[in-house]
Each structure stands twice: as structure tokens, then as C-alpha cells.
Amino acid sequence: MRISTLSIGDELVCGQLTDTNAGTIAAVLLAEGLRIQRHHAVGDVEPDIIGALNDLGRGSDAIIVTGGLGPTADDMTSRAAARATGRRLVINEEARNHVRLMSGRLKSLILCPLSDKQAMIPTKSTLIPNPNGTACGFYLMHNGCFMFFMPGVPSEMIVMLRETVIPFIQERVVHKRVIRSASLNVFGPCEAEVDELLLGIACPEQGLALGICVTFPWMKVTLRAEADNDDAVTGLLVPAISAVRERLKEYCFSSGDISMDDVVAELFRDRCLTLSLAESCSGGLIAKRITDIPGSSRYFSEGVVTYSNSAKKRLLGIPAELLNSCGAVSSECAAAMSKGVRAASGSDLGLAVTGIAGPEGGSDDKPVGTVFISLAAPDGCWTKRFQFSGNRNEIRVMTAWTALDWLRRYLLRRE
């Protein structure tokens, strides 16, 4: 089945917004064994949209279109779809009810005449339900090509893609080639190291591909197997996954979409331990990531962001002499912070970071990127100096990742 995508929006062809929908749709379809052949993008210009639908329609069995279904005047995808396929644009009662229902639920949209615009759908179309927004999607068949229209908002689009578009396409795929992929997430080594560790696992001529995708500061190793049937794909994929795990060992922190934060949360729940945090240079980033996870209140009691020395003294009981003799960015201070927050909060683990995120504040001894991480636990206190590179944001992100990876490795060793 030849499938194409079309992204519509002035902000895309003006470079104001990166078109992430194209990649997302391609990745989700590929995981289902479906491949995108071509992708087009045009602005909110009716003749350009009509032209793209015609161009893509000629060589495709299906076109997945995103964008331009909003309530405002510059959204004109529905009208262009109607013109391109020789249909009339009419008010769809089901869509109108949906717009009203969702407007009420979201409480963010004033019901005004504009809203009916989102209920204008080409005739002889079927609605694609949108549980997360006001804009209904729709699909229609024109000259042997299915055209699916969805809003461009990624969180709305993805649900509609998974719940309606993909099942619809899957039902119509005749000769199915089985494609399956698996991914493992890696933190610690650099890309070249991972590349070397995984040498020889890929085998493209047999249908087994391996890719490394770096998303600072971690990376994703993806294995993709393609064969005629499910068993053959399993036969390629399963041993390859084991081999990757074997070679990467503790560097590999999870598989699929499971984040480092998820892994740490899971380990805390499993081990029935509690955590408190004392952050300086990371400024709340670690607490934010810990509390991103629903239910984190069960193991996370408190965090302090002690940016000033007076806060370090008052909230963590760091002696003034220590701050004077060793400085706030020191192994001694980090250890005192982790022990201090653990003692004050009464939690099982106390994690502390102090460092210089820059761009100012570095010295010859302690240049920008110097970070001390300390973990106080019932069985000891460990403190280590790190030297990170990059800008302020990169140093803070690396600090938080390294601290969370420390927690992960500590919790893994505790049964």
C-alpha cells in the first residue's frame, strides 16, 4: 500500500515551527509494518493544498493529512479538500455537536459564530472522532485514494491516527510484509562507543537493521526486522535484542518508551524506599522530573532548592565554616547537603547536587561544568565529582540525568 503524508500550515513552510507530525506518523506506521512513501508540506493556501492533494492522490492509495482544521480564518483545509475532490462543504450535525460538547468541556473556547467553521465537512465523508479537541477529522475516498484529514495538534492527531486511521488502513492492506521493531535506551557511553560495542549485530541482507539515534544526553538503539511472516521476524529480532542487552549491560536503562524517570520511579516503588532532594545548580530540575511521575508522592517527600548559601545553612544545616573553607561547590558541601536533607526529612535516601552551570562562576580549579553529586543512604554516603561540557542548559540536563542514573544504579543493587 502506497501511503503519503501531507502537512498543512504557514508556520511550517515559513520555518516557524518544525514539522514533527511527519516523522511521528512515519514512525508509528512503520511500527505497524506500514511505510510512508512520500511527504509533502504546503502553507495555508488553498490552491497549494488542492495541488498537493492532486499530486499525492495520483501515486498513493492513502494520504494522511494534518493541519488547517482550526476555527480561525487561516485554516482552510476542509474547503480545499472539498474543492479538490469535487464535493460541497456542508455543516455536519455530528461534528457541530462535537465542537459544542468539547468547547464546553475544555471551557477554553467562547462559543462564537467562528466555531461552526469546524463543523463544515465535505459531503460523503466519514468523521474521525477526536477525543481531545474541538476539531473533528474526516476521511473520504477520491479516485481510488483514501484521504484522511486530522488536526495538526500532535496530542490530538496521534490518538486519531492510532484509533481510527491505522485500523482502517490495516483492514485494507492485502499483501502484508511483517515489520517489527524494538528499541533499547542507553545512557552513559558516547555514540562511537555504542557503535563499536554493537558491531556485527545488524544484518541488513537478512532484514535486520540497527540504528542509533542520539537524543542528548541519551540514545536509542533501534532494531528493525522485516520478513514474510511473524515467526521469521521474531527469529531475527529476539536474539538481536538479547545481544544488544548483553553488550550494553548497565548502560541500557530501559526499552521502548520507558523513560529514565519511569525506571527510577518503578524502582522506588519496588524497593519501598523514600527520597528527598537538595539541589543547587540543577535548580529544581531533578525534583521536577521525580514529580513528573504520577504517584511520586508515595516515595518523594520533599526537595529543597538551596541556591543561596544562607538557604544551605538554614535548610540543610551546612556549617558556615564548611562553606567558607571548602566552598559551596565541593565534595564536602555535597556530602553535607545529602546527609543534611536525609536527616531533616527522615527519608531513606538523600540526594544532593551542587555545581557550576555557568555561563559565569567558573574558576581554574572549578571550571563551568564542575558538578558534585552525593547520595546519602542507610548503608553509606557516596560523593563524586563530574566535569560536564556544554551550555548552561546542557550542564543542568546532564546533571539531572547523571543523578537519576546514580539513583537507578543504587536501587538496582538493593534487592
Place this chain on the structure above:
Amino acid sequence: MRISTLSIGDELVCGQLTDTNAGTIAAVLLAEGLRIQRHHAVGDVEPDIIGALNDLGRGSDAIIVTGGLGPTADDMTSRAAARATGRRLVINEEARNHVRLMSGRLKSLILCPLSDKQAMIPTKSTLIPNPNGTACGFYLMHNGCFMFFMPGVPSEMIVMLRETVIPFIQERVVHKRVIRSASLNVFGPCEAEVDELLLGIACPEQGLALGICVTFPWMKVTLRAEADNDDAVTGLLVPAISAVRERLKEYCFSSGDISMDDVVAELFRDRCLTLSLAESCSGGLIAKRITDIPGSSRYFSEGVVTYSNSAKKRLLGIPAELLNSCGAVSSECAAAMSKGVRAASGSDLGLAVTGIAGPEGGSDDKPVGTVFISLAAPDGCWTKRFQFSGNRNEIRVMTAWTALDWLRRYLLRRE
């Protein structure tokens, strides 16, 4: 001049890599007064590349192509370009010398027979120098359309675009149109409200376009003016910017690339005030955003993430009776938190948030999304209840944005 872009690469149509070149080229060209009309992307598949060049060639005066010029077998853009334009593919001596020179300099490529592949260029083409990589680019004219071919590596592509492609195009633009844009950033109202407030400002027939781009939870209003000369563009743009500012009033928090965080930081520096934070449901997110900004240690002294009730009592001095009678998610508790953290830290302002981010913990009285924000200042203490919708992440993001917007509005009123 009608200009299109074409991105080539399996990794793009498989969704392994987001196509950032398309947006980069569009943005760089727009700044030069040139507009991208259409964008296509195809995999490393010869017939697809030829098809795209033919499709785009029909309606364009220039096509800017990136990707598929590498040394490996799956890079086949040069051959496809030759076939699509009826040329032969021959070794170009200048390109060969460049490949050898750069291979030596980059020390990353072993000189092997493959390397000559990068020197194979369609006849009747002109090379585009690539100071940062082995792959030469080239351009040619076919059926009245200029086709520019560059490698997909962003750092190589951008230099070639700026140094060769854009000057070449600019020289040939006969009737030069001046395009300039400006943007204003808005927080508070929904898209439909903004649309209504700005009704009548856009005037496409005179060359003044207005777009609203929603990036949860804020939006960007972009004005784009196009005219024959600089004065006419200024005449369109300047009054339109004033009109948008006038109508959106305090909803508009900044212009261009200046973030809400930047604005708040700038105001704190200006007003010489200090801040401390007490966060519950936002879990450190506000502290993280405050400390994202370099130099924030000058006005931010400390933050506490008081997730547990015991932390609220110990770190903020919230009386147990208050927690028992009103609950931790209450106006009373929020006010006690903001006053508590202000008093403990001795800072000018104390900002506190407490709420239910979900997915659990809601009740009929206080459903998920209930958030209290409180600001304690020298001239009073203000507390307000908000009801946000969305998932845990969206509620937390909305909480942080609303709290920062409160700070902004308070600081704006203080001279």
C-alpha cells in the same frame, strides 16, 4: 519566484530523524524575503526522487534539494538528478580533488573506491563548494527550473545555502519583494478569543498577513508584511504591531524569541526584588524555570518542594490544625505557604502553589486540576483558585505558566 524544497532520506520517511532542514531553509529564506511554496520529502529510492523532481519542477522556478549525497550505496541523489534531467553522471575532477582534500582533513573517512562516488556529478552542472564536508553540492538548470543539490548534514548545508544558493537566487530575482515579519507572544486567552480580538488587522490583499500559532499553553501571533520596498513594508508592519499590542494588552508578554521566563527574569533584575518559592503540585518546575535563566542567583534565593504534609509543617511552618481543617490543597494553605516561605527566606516575594495534578487525588469539591496560587509581597498577599484541564503534565505546565504570569503582572505594576 516560486521556490520549493525537497528532503531526501530513508531516515526521514521512516520517522527516525525529524526533518529540520526544511524548516531551517524556509526560515533563512524568509528572512531574505524569499518564500518557500512547497516542500516534499522522499526516501532514498531512485524513482521516488525522480518523481519528486519532476513534480516540483513543473510549478517551481527553483528547487533546493538536501540529502543523499553521501559516500554509501544508499545515497543516490546524484544519479536520480542525472536521470531526471537527462544528463550523464560523470566524474568531476574538481569534486574528486575536494573529496580527497577533505577526507584527509577530516581524517574520518578511509580513502576507498567508494569515495569516488561523491565525485560523480551530472554533466552541465556547477559545483556548490562545501567547506565543512566531503560531499560537493551542485546545481543545474532543467526546463526553466534551477535545481540545487546539497548534503543533508545541517551544519554543511546551511553554509552552502548562505554562501552559494541564496546569493545565486537573489541575483536572479527580477522583481524583488520585501518580506518582513514580527511576532508577539500571548498567554491567557484561548485561540478563538485572540482571533476575535485581532479581527480586521490582517489585510492580505495589501500584503499584510496575520497568523496565530498555538504552542500549549501560549501562542504566537505573527504578522508578515510583503511589499515592493522597505518603506511600504514598514508602513504595513509598524501600525499592525501597535494594533495587536493595543488589543491584547497585558495578554501579550513579549515579542520575538523572548520567553516568559526571560521576561520574568528581566523584571526581577529591573525591580531589584528577590524571590523564594514553595511548590507542591508543580514539584520544582517553577524553580527549574526560574533557574534556567543565567544569573538567576541574583534574585532567586531558595525554593522548597513540599510534597508531604510534614515538609509543609517543618519547612514552611504551616500549622497542623490548618492542614487538618482546610486541607493541603486550599486557599488557606496556599497563603500560609507563600507567607511562610517569604518569612523563612527573608526574600521580598514568596510564591506558592498547591493543587491536584492528578491523575489521582481529586474529589467532587476539588477535582483534578484544582490549583491554588498565592503571592506574598511587602504590599499584601493574594491567593486565587484555578481550575485547569488536561493531563498531569498539562496541569503542571499550566500551573507554572500561570504562576510566572502572576509574577510578571505583579512586577509590571511595581515601578
